[in-house]
Amino acid sequence: MSEPLPTIALKVDVDTFIGTRDGIPNLLRILQQFGIRATFYFSLGPDNSGKAIRRIFRKGFLKKMLRTRAPSMYGLRTMLYGTLLPPPDIGKQLPGVIFSTKQAGHEVGIHCWDHVKWHDYLSRYPKQAIFRELDQASTVFEEIFGYHTRTTAAPGWTVTADSLEIQDSMGLAYCSDARGTCPFFPEMNGRRFTTLQIPSTWPTMDELLGENGITPENINDQYLQLLKTGLNVHTIHAELEGNALSDTFVGLLHLLAERNVRFVTLAEAADEFGADAPSCDLRMGYIEGRAMPVAIQGSTTAM
Numbered sequence: 001m002s003e004p005l006p007t008i009a010l011k012v013d014v015d016t017f018i019g020t021r022d023g024i025p026n027l028l029r030i031l032q033q034f035g036i037r038a039t040f041y042f043s044l045g046p047d048n049s050g051k052a053i054r055r056i057f058r059k060g061f062l063k064k065m066l067r068t069r070a071p072s073m074y075g076l077r078t079m080l081y082g083t084l085l086p087p088p089d090i091g092k093q094l095p096g097v098i099f100s101t102k103q104a105g106h107e108v109g110i111h112c113w114d115h116v117k118w119h120d121y122l123s124r125y126p127k128q129a130i131f132r133e134l135d136q137a138s139t140v141f142e143e144i145f146g147y148h149t150r151t152t153a154a155p156g157w158t159v160t161a162d163s164l165e166i167q168d169s170m171g172l173a174y175c176s177d178a179r180g181t182c183p184f185f186p187e188m189n190g191r192r193f194t195t196l197q198i199p200s201t202w203p204t205m206d207e208l209l210g211e212n213g214i215t216p217e218n219i220n221d222q223y224l225q226l227l228k229t230g231l232n233v234h235t236i237h238a239e240l241e242g243n244a245l246s247d248t249f250v251g252l253l254h255l256l257a258e259r260n261v262r263f264v265t266l267a268e269a270a271d272e273f274g275a276d277a278p279s280c281d282l283r284m285g286y287i288e289g290r291a292m293p294v295a296i297q298g299s300t301t302a303m
């Protein structure tokens with residue numbers, strides 16, 4: 001019997017106004033060229049990226065900013081939105097670009113309302129405030145696509161037991177909030193949740209670049225080493241793979257095509273790999289290359 005082909009689900013996080021406006025059309029061209037369908041997660045409210053500058057004062061963030069040259073990658077305007085420049089309203093100003101992903105045959109879901117707010121303050125949010133973030137995003141999503149979202153993916157892989165509980169109440173098919181190895185049902189702070197999680201299994205480009213001699217020229221070798229049979233989930237960003245790192249991303253897709261990798265959407269991955277998913281611990285913790293903690297899939301819990 002021949003070995004099953006490796007399968008990849010591409011998860012596209014769209015964090016900013018510029019990433020939506022410029023990165024999405026670029027990514028759509030690239031994905032069409034390779035005949036790949038991906039899953040796009042949108043930020044649908046204000047772009048307050050400039051406020052993320054306050055993270056400069058937190059451990060590790062300045063080093064990361066310098067390493068990834070964030071200003072040149074994200075653009076100066078993005079660094080000022082929400083501070084010196086008023087925050088643009090992504091869902092209101094760019095509904096056509098957002099809808100074009102669905103028209104091109106991709107799966108769509110909710111990343112957030114306000115990316116910076118969720119990422120920086122979620123742990124301090126009362127349940128009502130978390131609900132409001134997801135509710136506002138859901139309203140705009142429905143205005144654009146005409147139906148209730150089937151999936152969400154938390155900004156910066158940041159979750160709390162309360163955010164998971166609210167997601168459980170939204171009637172979602174699955175979420176993609178964590179870093180891990182295989183689909184699972186999360187258990188956090190002694191609470192068990194019912195929405196399937198499809199975790200990202202690969203590190204992002206910005207986590208790998210600049211560490212251990214990894215450059216845009218050799219980063220794709222790292223990804224080929226990570227490729228395993230079964231499901232691989234790779235998170236890319238409209239701001240990076242759709243912009244400054246698009247040539248590197250195209251190179252990766254060529255290498256994966258040579259290896260007969262099969263691409264699926266996350267919804268297809270949930271159908272195919274989600275049956276009999278185990279219950280696993282989920283906790284916030286640090287991973288290499290990322291300044292802020294992320295939700296990490298832990299060991300299987302007793303059923």
Ligand SMILES: [Zn+2]
Pocket residue numbers: 013014015111115154155156
């Ligand atoms: Zn994001």
